[in-house]
Amino acid sequence: MRPIKYKQKDIVDLFYKEKVLTKKQLFEMCGFSNMTSWRMLSEHGYISSYNFNAKYYTLIDIPVFDKNGLWSYRKVRFSKCGSLTNTVIELIFNSRSGLEKNELQKFLGVNPIPILSKLYHKGKLNRKKVDGLFVYLQTDEDGQQTQLSNRRADTIKSSQERLPEPERIIAVLVELIQRVELQPQQLARRLARKGIQITLAEIQAILQHYQLTKKNR
Structure with a gap:
């Protein structure tokens, strides 16, 4: 009996049904090798997860991203920016008042401390202590000052409300x-x-x- 031959449409339809898959699952369901899976995913456009060591994939047109460019399916998380590193940088640079680790973790659903430490020591982010907590900021000096001013204003407003x-x-x-x-x-x-x-x-x-x-x- 001749093996069933699958086409790109088959892999696309499978993703539309399952939403999120690993390459191993693609092989088990369709018999695609890693190379074939990679080629078909690349032709259509895909995103890999920023958690679970990037082993999950979804098609570029499946996620409905939130205002922070994030989307999750069950426990698998994806970002418009792709990797966790790029996502952390994007969130902090676009933040009105910088972000501290707990705020980032709330957005991301993963522990950001290892990435934050790495990015800070590589000079990709800056940080300042505000009320005993490190707030991570963009690297541009003027941008940092704006974020810090906003952070202090927000803290005062919050304290007044309480x-x-x-x-x-x-x-x-x-x-x-x-x-x-x-x-x-x-x-x-x-x-x-x-x-x-x-x-x-x-x-x-x-x-x-x-x-x-x-x-x-």
Whole structure:
């Protein structure tokens, strides 16, 4: 019996059905060798995943990318930029206020720390500490300053939105006047003993709003 011969349309139809495939799956389903699979994928246009060591593929016209140029199918993730390295650079350079690692991980769904460290030490990204966290920035000096200014403005706005009512703000400030070395946890405990309930997030918001973080005291 002669083997079934598959054409490019067959591989395209298979992708439209399955959305995401590995070369091994293509071989098992259609009998394509790696070389044949590569040629047919290249002719149509494809993207490889930026997780799972880039072993998954999808056709260029299948993903519906979000505003960050990202798309996922089940646990497999793809980017308009292709590789994770290019994606991280693109996200940071286009970010209004830079990105710290947790923000990037939320977007990407993977741990970005190894890539961030590599890109920083190669001079592809810059970074600055803001409120104790490294914020990764573009390399252009003017662009960095714009991102940092936006980050500080966003932090102030966010802290203002989290500020408690004036009575509890005054209570925190009075405690700090009496004992300037107190940390947020200590402030919360002291106020709780006086019947004033306040969260650590609210105390942090007060400290940031009045520029009373530890380094400024």
